[in-house]
Amino acid sequence: MENNTLAPDTRLVLSTGPHVSDQESISGIMYGVVIALLPALAASIYFFRFRALWLVAVTVGACVLTELIFQKVRGKPITIYDGSAIVTGLLLAFNLPPTLPWWMAAVGGVVAITLGKQVFGGLGHNPFNPALVGRAFLLAAFPAPMITWTRPIDGIATVTPLVQLQMGRITSTYWDMFIGNIGGCLGETSALAILIGGAYLLYKNYIDWRIPVSYLGTVGIIALILGQNPVFHWLAGGLLLGAFFMATDMVTTPITHRGKWLFGIGAGIILMVIRLWGGYPEGVSYSILLMNGLTPLLNRITRPRPYGEVEIHA
Amino acid sequence: MSRGKTFKGGIYPACHKELSSGKAILTMALPKEVVVPLQQHIGAPCSPLVKKGDIVNKGQKIGDSEAFISAPIHAPVSGVVKAVEARLHPSGCKTQAIVIENDGEERLDSSVAPKGDLEALDAGTIKEIIREAGIVGLGGAAFPTHVKLAPPPDKKIDVLIINGCECEPYLTCDHRLMLEQSEQLVYGTRAIMKALGIDKAFIGIEDNKLDAIAAMEKAVAQYSGIQVVALRTKYPQGAEKQLILAITGKEVPVGGLPMDIGIEVNNVGTAVAVATAIQTGIPLIERIITVSGEGVREPQNLLVRIGTSFNDALEAAGGLNGTPKKVIMGGPLTGLTQFDLSVPIVKGTSGIVVFNTLKTATHPEPCIRCGRCVDVCPQYLVPTNIAQYVDANMLDAAAEWGLLNCCECGCCSYVCPANRFLVQSLKLGKEEVRAERSKQTS
Numbered sequence: 001m002e003n004n005t006l007a008p009d010t011r012l013v014l015s016t017g018p019h020v021s022d023q024e025s026i027s028g029i030m031y032g033v034v035i036a037l038l039p040a041l042a043a044s045i046y047f048f049r050f051r052a053l054w055l056v057a058v059t060v061g062a063c064v065l066t067e068l069i070f071q072k073v074r075g076k077p078i079t080i081y082d083g084s085a086i087v088t089g090l091l092l093a094f095n096l097p098p099t100l101p102w103w104m105a106a107v108g109g110v111v112a113i114t115l116g117k118q119v120f121g122g123l124g125h126n127p128f129n130p131a132l133v134g135r136a137f138l139l140a141a142f143p144a145p146m147i148t149w150t151r152p153i154d155g156i157a158t159v160t161p162l163v164q165l166q167m168g169r170i171t172s173t174y175w176d177m178f179i180g181n182i183g184g185c186l187g188e189t190s191a192l193a194i195l196i197g198g199a200y201l202l203y204k205n206y207i208d209w210r211i212p213v214s215y216l217g218t219v220g221i222i223a224l225i226l227g228q229n230p231v232f233h234w235l236a237g238g239l240l241l242g243a244f245f246m247a248t249d250m251v252t253t254p255i256t257h258r259g260k261w262l263f264g265i266g267a268g269i270i271l272m273v274i275r276l277w278g279g280y281p282e283g284v285s286y287s288i289l290l291m292n293g294l295t296p297l298l299n300r301i302t303r304p305r306p307y308g309e310v311e312i313h314a
Numbered sequence: 315m316s317r318g319k320t321f322k323g324g325i326y327p328a329c330h331k332e333l334s335s336g337k338a339i340l341t342m343a344l345p346k347e348v349v350v351p352l353q354q355h356i357g358a359p360c361s362p363l364v365k366k367g368d369i370v371n372k373g374q375k376i377g378d379s380e381a382f383i384s385a386p387i388h389a390p391v392s393g394v395v396k397a398v399e400a401r402l403h404p405s406g407c408k409t410q411a412i413v414i415e416n417d418g419e420e421r422l423d424s425s426v427a428p429k430g431d432l433e434a435l436d437a438g439t440i441k442e443i444i445r446e447a448g449i450v451g452l453g454g455a456a457f458p459t460h461v462k463l464a465p466p467p468d469k470k471i472d473v474l475i476i477n478g479c480e481c482e483p484y485l486t487c488d489h490r491l492m493l494e495q496s497e498q499l500v501y502g503t504r505a506i507m508k509a510l511g512i513d514k515a516f517i518g519i520e521d522n523k524l525d526a527i528a529a530m531e532k533a534v535a536q537y538s539g540i541q542v543v544a545l546r547t548k549y550p551q552g553a554e555k556q557l558i559l560a561i562t563g564k565e566v567p568v569g570g571l572p573m574d575i576g577i578e579v580n581n582v583g584t585a586v587a588v589a590t591a592i593q594t595g596i597p598l599i600e601r602i603i604t605v606s607g608e609g610v611r612e613p614q615n616l617l618v619r620i621g622t623s624f625n626d627a628l629e630a631a632g633g634l635n636g637t638p639k640k641v642i643m644g645g646p647l648t649g650l651t652q653f654d655l656s657v658p659i660v661k662g663t664s665g666i667v668v669f670n671t672l673k674t675a676t677h678p679e680p681c682i683r684c685g686r687c688v689d690v691c692p693q694y695l696v697p698t699n700i701a702q703y704v705d706a707n708m709l710d711a712a713a714e715w716g717l718l719n720c721c722e723c724g725c726c727s728y729v730c731p732a733n734r735f736l737v738q739s740l741k742l743g744k745e746e747v748r749a750e751r752s753k754q755t756s
Contacts, residue, residue: 006625006634006638006655007637010637010638012638012639012640012641012651012652012653013639013640013651013672014406014651014652014653015640015651015674016651016737016738016741017642017646017647017648017649017650017724017737018646018647018648018674018724018727018728018737019640019642019646019647019649019651019667019669019673019674020327020328020483020646020647020673020674020728021673021674021675021727021728021729021730021733022325022327022728022729024729024731025675025731025733026679026682026731026732028731029682029684029731082679122680123679123680123682124679124680124681124682124683124732125680208685250682250683250684250685251682251683253683255683255685255688255696255698255699256685256688256696257688299696299699303696303715304688304694304695304696305694306568306693306694306695306716306719307555307559307565307566307568307692307693307694307719308555308565308566308567308568308569308570308693308719309567309568309716309719
């Protein structure tokens, strides 16, 4: 048949629809999360100076390098440019005390990427948040350095507000806790910086609002019931960092809307049990890791009702 | 900004309708030759009523079938039958088609005559006129209209919805039709209402076509039973189930049809075709299509005869603008890609969209379980899970998670940041489950 419009050598692409897409990509999301972490990074560098920068460089470097070596050894495609290892490195650093020896931080990065991510098959297949796996490992392996806290700027030994709570005397002011002028991990001290990053994530639709709302909401309600100040619990420790950046990790949290609600509620309950009755002063990491473990189950029991599965009224 | 009614989920793709929405419908010059496939509808193919060498008149019936679910075909032009042979169809298969060489005389067949006053026609007669005119759903699915108008006795239809959403990007043919043929559209709506014996109809239009909403509101002003409903501009607002939900708040039961909840949906173009068949007696031998995309020099809304080649329609839109990469029949979300532009325009062709670049990625990455596919799925499914079950050949699990509820709108693939072939896997899975089930029952 004569084909008078097309040049004879033109080859048309055949495929099923859709033939358009919204042009979002995994690396776009990951670098978006990196951008959202920048305010917290800036705050940690302001408060903990060179130590913060050094630890971040070590963990990010360890994570990216570990991913590269792992994938080279296994002959898998190299995916270090997708940004996910950078996010893991940043989040791990944000979960470390500023005085931690650099080689321990590096070990944490190696563990996060190998045991937390690559042994399961890499991005998208890991059941637990890799950065929290790294932190949990360090907490078990090096308990003392992992709970040694220093005051911002001058670096004098101190305790975190949650340790103050355990000891029965809170000396940090809410304003100090809000801007980050307190002892704690690199990224968890400044509530302000985390809220700016969290707002950016919500604005860009990189995280779903349900988990932060249900997680923080549950913590607040339990605090109220027990006669404690919810604002203290929100600002203290790593809750805000966890609620916006780790409990919202796409890979390790439920995909359904109701599953997200249950995840946040469950994590909130576990957190408060650990904070108020547990041996550790802080429980954000474990509350999220435990709920990560429940995620497949939550997905299964919260399968949405498909359109049209309705009662038919004849 | 006031937002129209809508459904849950969906996407907001760039609509690109400005390329052609301001262009009045252009009647295309008659083609030298038309290729009229014997199958242009869902259902049984027609058998040819003419043979090579026959002289045919415009509007003459040239193919028909005894089957209930089928629709006859008619000669779009007067001329000589050059061949009855297998020709490439825009669906990608070769099917039997009647090739007519146009003699340019536009000699009308003696069977073509106005059917008289609508008030004087009874429901049965209207349904017969619609069947004989070969009218099918012009939104793209091409389901024979007379079949939809004849529900089994235990189903009672009480609401008609006329679909003027046109939610696919680029397409503007329904928009122009509502602006330029609003009187005929209302006439056709009234005819379908009369055929169904009902007095209530809605015309649903997305709120990016405010001029069409105004034109239709004016046209229906004197008919209290017909109401124009502004709907939010969101894809797939024009999908039957989502349209029904937005307008009536009801859901079509799984595996059921709109008639199960007393609703009938027809496209605006279908209603105009019904009006034409009654007012002039001319069967469905022409339709309006949009030719658009960056690969077309002058995007147009064209009134074309069925059987006109894609090449001729593209020429009428100023020809190709550069080297095309994809030529799509229909819209870019659900349309069918073409490899040979000599294929004919059929009853279900709503448009031709030409892309000079690929607008989708070709290499999927691992699912990061972001849940965007869950957020946008208008059928409330978990597309990534179902796709993974299908890919692992776990069809029972896929079906349990609602595989067969998938409406194939493609929202999941559109938003997937990992560029996974979600709707593609679901389409495949549906075919496999259906094949499996028909094997078991036979």
